[in-house]
Amino acid sequence: MHSLDSVFHALSDPTRRAILARLVDGEATVDQITVPFTMSQPSISRHLKVLEQAGLISTRIDGTSRPRRIEPAAFTAIEDWLERYRTVWQANYARLDSVLDDLKQEDDPL
Amino acid sequence: MHSLDSVFHALSDPTRRAILARLVDGEATVDQITVPFTMSQPSISRHLKVLEQAGLISTRIDGTSRPRRIEPAAFTAIEDWLERYRTVWQANYARLDSVLDDLKQEDDPL
DNA sequence: TTGCTATATAGCAATATTAGAATGCAGTGG
């Protein structure tokens, strides 16, 4: 379904990230989302489609309106991916520590 | 600087994510990175350039070789961005709880 | 039905991305 490819691609656009930021405050329809943007409604619609296909948002149909909301699962997928790299920068800090230790030994040799 | 635009765009390509996964094991040169891929060295070079411009990796020059390594800062930038949405899905769970509470009250009214 | 509102889709032009092949270039060893 929503691959990391599509998730990251969806997030690479500032308009789409702004849409997500808007949806933090709760559901919103295309028209509501469009207001603050200097962009046409059809363009916002397509951005929403990209976000939805990435699994970052979902649509609820309510009569003629289609409120969008944030879909947490995609975000946790990113977290899971990031998790692998957390060890890397923790290892980096460890390496930094040992470098500092080495410097200390140079400054203050036995 | 490395914008979220460029960071997320860099991550949207599976080859580039695979390169990052490779670099978890430590520094590697273009040739070393190229080996497992069915892709030309120039293509890998350009992927590395994209990763570097996004701030996800950095290059160290050692004679004629240029070992790349993971740069943690860009990853923490993603974490910081994600942070805002953590509240959303925690809030979501909270909302789910209250819905469940409501259902409970319906099932078992005072 | 008629018309209004909310939203999606199609068509088009501009721009960006990506790949391979060919080429350039800098550093190293003889």
Add this chain to the structure above:
DNA sequence: CCACTGCATTCTAATATTGCTATATAGCAA
């Protein structure tokens, strides 16, 4: 200096993305 190695850059073609305008569709209300 010359050749070789490691890597980057240029060129070109294929494909994708993005924006707009215009148009279609679907629900609702009179």
